Amino acid sequence: MNNAIRHTWVVAVGLFITLFVALSIIQVGVTDELNANPNNVRQVYEDRGAPRGAITVDGSAIAESVPSDNASFDYQRVYHEPDLYSGITGTYSIAANPTGLEGTLNEYLSGHSDSQFFDRIASVFTGDTMDGGQVELTLDGELQQLAYDQIPDGTRGSIIVTEVATGDIKAMASKPSYDNNRLAVQDSAQLVQNQEELEADPDLRYTSRAISSTMAPGSTFKLVDLVAMLESGDYEPDTVLENPNSITLPESSTELRNFDRGICAQRPQAELSWIVAQSCNTPFAEAAMELGEDPIREAAENFGFNSDDLGIPLRVDTSNFPRDLSDAALAQSSIGQFDVTSTPLQMNMVAAAIANGGTLMKPNLVDAIRGSDLQLLEASEPETLSEVTSEEVADEITEMMVQVVESGTGTRAQTGSFQVAAKTGTADVGDxxxxxxxxxxxxxxxxxxxxxxxxxxxxxxxxxxxxTGPQMLTMLEAAIE
Known part of the structure; x- marks a missing residue:
């Protein structure tokens, strides 16, 4: 081979290698940048019609991609039992960013996560369509169905069940719910109509009310007060406190009264354990003003209040304990009123931390994430969020919560099979x-x-x-038995 031919051959091979590397970089290295370009209409259609991974409960898909009847798309996203799961899975829509788990875990479901890098490379060279990753949830399908069925139609209710030792969410149901298949249609005009019809309901939440509805927690917040009170060393379960039927709040004409449907008025003085069982308000208000704002807010924040995002991995609305409170506002806050707000998940975290000896576990919805060939990409591990209080204090609060069920405001949660520890709460909604x-x-x-x-x-x-009480008992019996 003469020098000219050899030189031409070397240049040709070099150009081929350069072209191969450039194409590989475009296919693998800058795909995300190209896909994110809003002018890339082709990519929008390709993404919306791509085969995403399934979201599963107990091994069965609750969200999956199936071949589409629409000529513009290869695949259609479908949702099974949407009333049970729409507020958790969210929706993968042709017209908006994905919501719910479809959004927060989009990189796995679409196959674009770092851990799926080599699968993407393989698909480039084989030409095969790459399926997204599969997301397996911690939910128990039977408990989820039971929780949903417990909530009467026409109410704004939530039920959440978690595993104390791990933080795994076993059920998280709420009403009103909706059919997210109506938001996954691949016809734009039909999508707009469906969305307008859904949003005509003022109570509709696209995300489960258990994590998106913040409201006054009422006397369930007294569990937070109890941590601050017992840790101060000034209070014990048998401490006798003044229990007036009403008090006038400082620098105000506002009266704070005891629960008027209970038996608080029978004892003008009472032990703290009895006050907790009967949910009397005035002793807690007086104790809060005596302790001051800081220890109560510290306890609240250790439980998760004022945390921007719990990342379960769904976004959870922030539960709020306010700052810079007057004595009057602090007294009202101590009984879960004023500007104190909580999601149902947050109050579940309060109970779970007490049950777990004072250790708060991070709530979690995802058990595992698998690749398109079902190889394990990620597996959840229990994670401690904070040490809220000592085991001794947690045990003392537990004993008082048992009295709530055995002889106080929570007797409807009694069962002969096991002891239930609980705290009830009622918060007025204005007038x-x-x-x-x-x-x-x-x-x-x-x-x-x-x-x-x-x-x-x-x-x-x-x-x-x-x-509330009977439904709690129903869920506990089903979970335990």
Whole structure:
């Protein structure tokens, strides 16, 4: 081979290698940049019609991609049992960014995560369509169905069940719900119509109310007060406190009164444990003003209040304990009123941390993420968020919560099978005559396994109180047995 031919051959091979590397870089290295370009209409259609990975509960898909009937798309996203899961999965739509888990785990479901890098390379060279990763949830399908069925239609309710030792969410249901298949249609005109019809309901939440509805927690917040009180060393379960039926708040004409449907008025002085069981307000208000704002806010924040994002991995609305409170505002805050707000998940975290000996575990919805060939990409591990209080204090609070169920405001959660520890709560919604109705707790009290929170927003008192305790018991019995 003469020099000219050899030189030409070397140049040709070099150009081929350069072209190969450049194409590989474009295909693998800068794909994300090209895909993110808003002018890349072809990519929008390709992405919306690509085969995403499934989201599963108990091994069955609750969200998956199937061949599309629309000529513009290869695949269509479909959702099974949407009433149960739409507020968790969210929607993958042709017209908007993905919501819910479809959004927060989009890189895995679409196959674009770093851990799926080599799968993407393989698909470039084979020409095969790459399926996205599969997301396996911690939810128990039977518990989720039971929780949803417990909530009456026409109410604004949530039920959440978590595993105490791990933080795994086993059920998280709420109403009203919606059919997210209506938002996954691949016809733009039909999508707009469906969206308008869904949003005509003023109570609709696209995300589960258990994590997106913040409301006054009422007397369930007294569990937070108890941590601050017992840790101060000034209070014990048998400490006798003044229990007036009402007090006038400092520098105000506002009266703070005890629960008027209970038996608080029977004892003008009472032990703290009895006050907790009967949910008397005035002793807690007096104790809060005596302790001051800082220890109560510190306890609240250790439980998760004022945290911007718990990342379960869904976004959770922030539960709020306000700052710079006057004595009057602090007194009202101590009974879960004023500007204190909480999601149902947050009050579940309060109960679960007490059940777990004072250790707060991070709530978690995702058990595992697998690649397109079902190889394990990520597996969840229990994660401690904070040490809220000592085991001794947690045990003392547990004993008082047991009294709530055995002889106080939570007797409707009693069972002969095991001891339940709980705290009820009722928060007035302005002067509407409606209340937020709560119960949060766990069982078995002597060896806690599951924490359950039931919350109803803007409901009449009698209906709310008739629902919360029995529904908690139903969920605990199903989870434990």
């Amino acid at each position: 509407t005559g409606e209340v937020n109705s709560w119960i949060t707790g766990f069982a078995p009290a002597e060896d806690p396994q599951y924490a359950v929170t039931v919350a109803y927003e803007r409901i009449d008192y009698d209906t709310g109180s008739s629902l």
